[in-house]
Amino acid sequence: GQQVMQIPQYQHVQEGEDFTTYCNSSTTLSNIQWYKQRPGGHPVFLIQLVKSGEVKKQKRLTFQFGEAKKNSSLHITATQTTDVGTYFCAADYNDYKLSFGAGTTVTVRA
Amino acid sequence: GAVVSQHPSWVICKSGTSVKIECRSLDFQATTMFWYRQFPKQSLMLMATSNEGSKATYEQGVEKDKFLINHASLTLSTLTVTSAHPEDSSFYICSARVVGFSTEAFFGQGTRLTVV
Numbered sequence: 001g002q003q004v005m006q007i008p009q010y011q012h013v014q015e016g017e018d019f020t021t022y023c024n025s026s027t028t029l030s031n032i033q034w035y036k037q038r039p040g041g042h043p044v045f046l047i048q049l050v051k052s053g054e055v056k057k058q059k060r061l062t063f064q065f066g067e068a069k070k071n072s073s074l075h076i077t078a079t080q081t082t083d084v085g086t087y088f089c090a091a092d093y094n095d096y097k098l099s100f101g102a103g104t105t106v107t108v109r110a
Numbered sequence: 111g112a113v114v115s116q117h118p119s120w121v122i123c124k125s126g127t128s129v130k131i132e133c134r135s136l137d138f139q140a141t142t143m144f145w146y147r148q149f150p151k152q153s154l155m156l157m158a159t160s161n162e163g164s165k166a167t168y169e170q171g172v173e174k175d176k177f178l179i180n181h182a183s184l185t186l187s188t189l190t191v192t193s194a195h196p197e198d199s200s201f202y203i204c205s206a207r208v209v210g211f212s213t214e215a216f217f218g219q220g221t222r223l224t225v226v
Contacts (some may be wrong), residue, residue, distance in 0.1 A: 001176045032211065033213075033214060033215070035215075041219075041220075042203055042217040042218065042219050042220045043154065043203070043205075043215075043217050044217070045214040045215065045216070047194070048213065048214060088153065088154070090215070092213065096142065096159075096207070097144065097156060097159060098144075098156075098158070098215055100146075100153045100155075100156075101153065102153045103152075103153050105151065
Protein backbone atom coordinates (compact mmCIF):
# COMPACT_ATOMS: atom_id res chain seq x y z
CA GLY A 1 0.00 0.00 0.00
CA GLN A 2 0.91 3.64 -0.16
CA GLN A 3 3.24 4.84 2.53
CA VAL A 4 4.37 8.08 3.99
CA MET A 5 7.88 8.37 5.39
CA GLN A 6 8.46 10.40 8.53
CA ILE A 7 11.75 11.54 10.05
CA PRO A 8 13.33 11.74 12.51
CA GLN A 9 12.02 8.89 14.61
CA TYR A 10 13.29 10.47 17.81
CA GLN A 11 13.94 14.07 18.75
CA HIS A 12 15.54 14.93 22.07
CA VAL A 13 15.30 18.67 22.53
CA GLN A 14 16.57 21.17 25.04
CA GLU A 15 13.72 23.20 26.48
CA GLY A 16 13.41 26.43 24.56
CA GLU A 17 14.92 25.09 21.35
CA ASP A 18 13.15 24.53 18.05
CA PHE A 19 12.75 21.34 16.06
CA THR A 20 11.13 20.08 12.89
CA THR A 21 9.66 16.77 11.83
CA TYR A 22 9.19 15.88 8.16
CA CYS A 23 6.89 13.66 6.16
CA ASN A 24 7.29 12.62 2.57
CA SER A 25 5.12 10.67 0.16
CA SER A 26 6.08 9.30 -3.23
CA THR A 27 2.62 10.09 -4.57
CA THR A 28 0.41 13.15 -4.42
CA LEU A 29 -1.80 13.47 -1.38
CA SER A 30 -5.38 14.61 -1.14
CA ASN A 31 -4.55 16.14 2.21
CA ILE A 32 -2.28 15.53 5.16
CA GLN A 33 -3.14 15.58 8.81
CA TRP A 34 -1.07 15.80 11.94
CA TYR A 35 -1.77 14.08 15.26
CA LYS A 36 -0.17 14.10 18.68
CA GLN A 37 -0.11 11.11 20.98
CA ARG A 38 0.93 11.60 24.57
CA PRO A 39 2.56 8.65 26.36
CA GLY A 40 -0.14 6.14 27.24
CA GLY A 41 -2.78 8.06 25.33
CA HIS A 42 -4.48 8.00 21.97
CA PRO A 43 -3.81 10.17 18.92
CA VAL A 44 -5.40 13.59 18.98
CA PHE A 45 -5.99 15.61 15.84
CA LEU A 46 -3.90 18.75 15.48
CA ILE A 47 -4.49 20.07 11.98
CA GLN A 48 -5.29 19.28 8.38
CA LEU A 49 -3.56 20.73 5.33
CA VAL A 50 -5.32 20.60 1.99
CA LYS A 51 -3.98 23.23 -0.37
CA SER A 52 -0.69 23.17 -2.21
CA GLY A 53 1.89 25.28 -0.35
CA GLU A 54 -0.43 25.79 2.60
CA VAL A 55 1.01 27.06 5.87
CA LYS A 56 -0.93 27.00 9.12
CA LYS A 57 0.08 28.08 12.58
CA GLN A 58 -1.12 27.07 16.01
CA LYS A 59 0.72 29.14 18.59
CA ARG A 60 4.27 27.70 18.55
CA LEU A 61 3.45 25.05 15.94
CA THR A 62 3.85 25.75 12.21
CA PHE A 63 2.59 23.26 9.67
CA GLN A 64 3.51 23.31 5.99
CA PHE A 65 2.27 21.42 2.96
CA GLY A 66 4.56 21.21 -0.04
CA GLU A 67 3.80 22.73 -3.40
CA ALA A 68 3.55 19.31 -4.98
CA LYS A 69 1.38 18.02 -2.12
CA LYS A 70 3.83 15.23 -1.45
CA ASN A 71 5.56 16.45 1.67
CA SER A 72 4.78 18.22 4.88
CA SER A 73 6.54 19.49 7.97
CA LEU A 74 5.76 20.42 11.54
CA HIS A 75 8.01 22.98 13.18
CA ILE A 76 7.80 23.69 16.90
CA THR A 77 9.50 26.75 18.33
CA ALA A 78 10.60 27.30 21.93
CA THR A 79 9.89 23.72 22.94
CA GLN A 80 8.19 23.22 26.29
CA THR A 81 7.78 20.14 28.46
CA THR A 82 4.14 20.03 27.41
CA ASP A 83 5.30 19.26 23.87
CA VAL A 84 6.44 15.78 24.94
CA GLY A 85 4.79 13.01 22.95
CA THR A 86 4.79 11.42 19.53
CA TYR A 87 3.78 13.44 16.51
CA PHE A 88 2.34 11.57 13.55
CA CYS A 89 1.58 12.74 10.09
CA ALA A 90 -1.29 10.95 8.40
CA ALA A 91 -1.62 10.90 4.65
CA ASP A 92 -4.97 10.90 2.93
CA TYR A 93 -4.76 9.48 -0.58
CA ASN A 94 -8.43 10.17 -1.18
CA ASP A 95 -9.46 6.59 -0.48
CA TYR A 96 -10.94 7.40 2.92
CA LYS A 97 -8.12 5.66 4.79
CA LEU A 98 -5.31 7.41 6.60
CA SER A 99 -1.76 6.14 6.31
CA PHE A 100 0.26 7.10 9.36
CA GLY A 101 3.92 7.95 9.34
CA ALA A 102 6.27 6.24 11.76
CA GLY A 103 6.00 9.16 14.15
CA THR A 104 8.52 11.43 15.81
CA THR A 105 8.86 10.87 19.53
CA VAL A 106 9.85 14.06 21.29
CA THR A 107 11.51 14.23 24.67
CA VAL A 108 12.47 17.48 26.35
CA ARG A 109 15.30 18.14 28.77
CA ALA A 110 14.86 21.05 31.11
CA GLY B 111 -15.26 17.45 18.34
CA ALA B 112 -16.95 14.10 18.00
CA VAL B 113 -16.46 11.52 20.74
CA VAL B 114 -15.48 7.91 20.23
CA SER B 115 -15.63 5.66 23.24
CA GLN B 116 -13.65 2.41 23.35
CA HIS B 117 -14.05 -0.31 25.93
CA PRO B 118 -12.32 -1.90 27.74
CA SER B 119 -9.27 0.28 28.18
CA TRP B 120 -7.21 -2.72 29.19
CA VAL B 121 -7.71 -6.46 29.36
CA ILE B 122 -5.66 -9.48 30.36
CA CYS B 123 -6.69 -12.85 29.00
CA LYS B 124 -5.38 -16.37 28.84
CA SER B 125 -3.99 -17.91 25.67
CA GLY B 126 -6.68 -19.54 23.61
CA THR B 127 -9.52 -17.34 24.79
CA SER B 128 -11.32 -14.64 22.83
CA VAL B 129 -11.58 -10.98 23.65
CA LYS B 130 -14.13 -8.47 22.38
CA ILE B 131 -13.36 -4.77 22.11
CA GLU B 132 -16.15 -2.25 21.57
CA CYS B 133 -15.96 1.08 19.82
CA ARG B 134 -18.88 3.49 20.03
CA SER B 135 -19.49 6.85 18.43
CA LEU B 136 -21.33 8.79 21.13
CA ASP B 137 -22.60 11.89 19.38
CA PHE B 138 -22.52 11.08 15.71
CA GLN B 139 -23.22 8.27 13.30
CA ALA B 140 -20.17 6.53 11.96
CA THR B 141 -20.81 4.59 8.79
CA THR B 142 -17.14 3.70 8.70
CA MET B 143 -14.76 2.92 11.52
CA PHE B 144 -11.15 1.92 11.39
CA TRP B 145 -9.26 -0.51 13.59
CA TYR B 146 -5.55 0.02 14.24
CA ARG B 147 -2.91 -1.90 16.07
CA GLN B 148 0.06 -0.21 17.69
CA PHE B 149 3.13 -1.94 19.09
CA PRO B 150 5.28 -0.11 21.66
CA LYS B 151 7.11 2.85 20.17
CA GLN B 152 5.71 2.13 16.72
CA SER B 153 3.19 3.70 14.43
CA LEU B 154 -0.46 2.88 13.98
CA MET B 155 -0.99 0.04 11.56
CA LEU B 156 -4.40 -0.13 9.94
CA MET B 157 -5.91 -3.57 10.39
CA ALA B 158 -9.31 -3.19 8.80
CA THR B 159 -12.03 -0.83 7.75
CA SER B 160 -15.39 -1.53 9.33
CA ASN B 161 -18.47 -0.64 7.32
CA GLU B 162 -21.93 -0.52 8.84
CA GLY B 163 -24.10 -3.32 7.55
CA SER B 164 -21.46 -4.98 5.41
CA LYS B 165 -18.30 -7.01 5.70
CA ALA B 166 -15.14 -5.39 6.92
CA THR B 167 -12.26 -4.75 4.56
CA TYR B 168 -9.02 -6.16 5.90
CA GLU B 169 -5.54 -4.93 5.13
CA GLN B 170 -3.03 -7.27 3.59
CA GLY B 171 -1.57 -9.68 6.10
CA VAL B 172 -4.37 -9.34 8.65
CA GLU B 173 -6.19 -12.61 9.37
CA LYS B 174 -9.89 -11.95 9.10
CA ASP B 175 -10.78 -15.19 10.86
CA LYS B 176 -8.66 -14.20 13.82
CA PHE B 177 -9.74 -10.57 14.06
CA LEU B 178 -13.51 -10.59 13.66
CA ILE B 179 -15.11 -7.23 13.05
CA ASN B 180 -18.80 -6.50 13.34
CA HIS B 181 -20.38 -3.14 12.60
CA ALA B 182 -24.02 -3.85 13.28
CA SER B 183 -25.17 -0.29 13.87
CA LEU B 184 -24.18 3.25 12.99
CA THR B 185 -22.75 3.78 16.45
CA LEU B 186 -21.06 0.51 17.32
CA SER B 187 -18.22 -1.52 15.87
CA THR B 188 -16.62 -4.46 17.64
CA LEU B 189 -13.31 -6.23 17.21
CA THR B 190 -13.00 -9.77 18.54
CA VAL B 191 -9.57 -11.28 18.87
CA THR B 192 -10.19 -15.02 18.66
CA SER B 193 -7.97 -17.70 20.16
CA ALA B 194 -5.61 -15.06 21.43
CA HIS B 195 -1.89 -15.76 21.74
CA PRO B 196 0.85 -13.76 23.47
CA GLU B 197 1.94 -12.29 20.13
CA ASP B 198 -1.48 -10.67 19.86
CA SER B 199 -0.65 -8.53 22.87
CA SER B 200 -0.77 -4.96 21.67
CA PHE B 201 -2.57 -1.64 21.82
CA TYR B 202 -5.72 -1.67 19.67
CA ILE B 203 -7.34 1.63 18.72
CA CYS B 204 -10.47 2.41 16.77
CA SER B 205 -11.27 5.61 14.94
CA ALA B 206 -14.06 7.13 12.92
CA ARG B 207 -14.27 9.84 10.33
CA VAL B 208 -17.47 11.79 9.90
CA VAL B 209 -18.54 12.11 6.31
CA GLY B 210 -19.61 15.64 5.41
CA PHE B 211 -18.56 17.14 8.73
CA SER B 212 -14.81 16.90 8.83
CA THR B 213 -12.21 14.53 7.55
CA GLU B 214 -10.26 14.41 10.78
CA ALA B 215 -10.21 11.08 12.54
CA PHE B 216 -11.59 10.77 16.05
CA PHE B 217 -9.90 8.07 18.07
CA GLY B 218 -11.11 5.92 20.89
CA GLN B 219 -9.04 5.72 24.03
CA GLY B 220 -7.47 2.45 22.93
CA THR B 221 -7.39 -1.02 24.49
CA ARG B 222 -4.25 -2.50 25.94
CA LEU B 223 -4.48 -6.27 25.41
CA THR B 224 -2.15 -8.60 27.26
CA VAL B 225 -2.35 -12.31 26.53
CA VAL B 226 -0.73 -14.56 29.12
